[in-house]
Amino acid sequence: MKHTNRNAVSLIVIAALFALALAPQPARTQTQPSQSASPKYAMLEFLKIEPGKRADALKLERETWAPIHRERIKQGLIKSWSLWGVHFPGGVSREYDLVIITTFDKFADVENAYPLELFKRVDPNLTTEELVARTAATHKTIRTEYVTMLDSTTPTASTAQPKIAYIGYMKPEPGGGYVNLERRFWKPLHQERVNRGILRSWALYQVRFPAGSEKEYTFFTIQLYDKFEHLETQYPAGIWEKVHPNLKEDDIGMRTNAARKMVRTELLNLLEHVQ
Numbered sequence: 001m002k003h004t005n006r007n008a009v010s011l012i013v014i015a016a017l018f019a020l021a022l023a024p025q026p027a028r029t030q031t032q033p034s035q036s037a038s039p040k041y042a043m044l045e046f047l048k049i050e051p052g053k054r055a056d057a058l059k060l061e062r063e064t065w066a067p068i069h070r071e072r073i074k075q076g077l078i079k080s081w082s083l084w085g086v087h088f089p090g091g092v093s094r095e096y097d098l099v100i101i102t103t104f105d106k107f108a109d110v111e112n113a114y115p116l117e118l119f120k121r122v123d124p125n126l127t128t129e130e131l132v133a134r135t136a137a138t139h140k141t142i143r144t145e146y147v148t149m150l151d152s153t154t155p156t157a158s159t160a161q162p163k164i165a166y167i168g169y170m171k172p173e174p175g176g177g178y179v180n181l182e183r184r185f186w187k188p189l190h191q192e193r194v195n196r197g198i199l200r201s202w203a204l205y206q207v208r209f210p211a212g213s214e215k216e217y218t219f220f221t222i223q224l225y226d227k228f229e230h231l232e233t234q235y236p237a238g239i240w241e242k243v244h245p246n247l248k249e250d251d252i253g254m255r256t257n258a259a260r261k262m263v264r265t266e267l268l269n270l271l272e273h274v275q
Helices: 004-012 052-073 109-113 117-120 128-136 180-197 238-242 249-259
Strands: 041-049 080-088 096-104 141-153 162-171 201-209 217-224 260-272
Touching: 041 052, 041 109, 041 238, 052 080, 052 117, 080 238, 096 109, 128 141, 141 162, 162 180, 180 201, 180 217, 180 249, 217 249, 249 260
Parallel strands: none
Antiparallel strands: 041 096, 041 141, 080 096, 080 260, 141 201, 162 217, 162 260, 201 217
């Protein structure tokens, strides 16, 4: 499916962690060579469920869309697809209820992510018009974002899919060196947390599209956890001294706060994953 057709489908595809295959791995950047074949790009889709349609929306995703995404992976069109529910913030006034994250190996892969023959291959009796109508009846797409992974921790050998995603949305201050601070000081700390089994992974992303000075945030980090309880003590006593014995935690904290604005955080729980 070409670009115009894909835009029509994107209005109804349920795709944010945040698993990113999003169990992310070291990524290619200008200063760090690629160390693995992990996904480098992702499309995030933020969805608002229509009143009373949550059960219908999840059923449609699991029984109709998930097989389509499996076929996309089989054909090499995408790397992974995951559906996340927004746990916090809660309440009827929250902006969106679901975040879909679809990962890609190459920047250009998003251009032809839904070729026309794909749907017939999965279900010959299913028309795109019918699928669009059924999906549109369950939710509306608030926005979509195309992002690039800049850096990440090295994952453990575990193959289990993380269940919790903690996302922090950032707006850097001009000249503050935000990305360098994340890489130099925070990534080693997160790697120690991974090594201790507190954290499954950490990754830093930059929003490529949409962009502009009015964008609320331009970077975000995703931390993945196996259990909700691991959020209670994220940084045990002595961990900072082990990772950065010659640095004061408060000093780095103040430098980080000066380098970026933490726009907001949210907590997601995994609902479905295809890889």
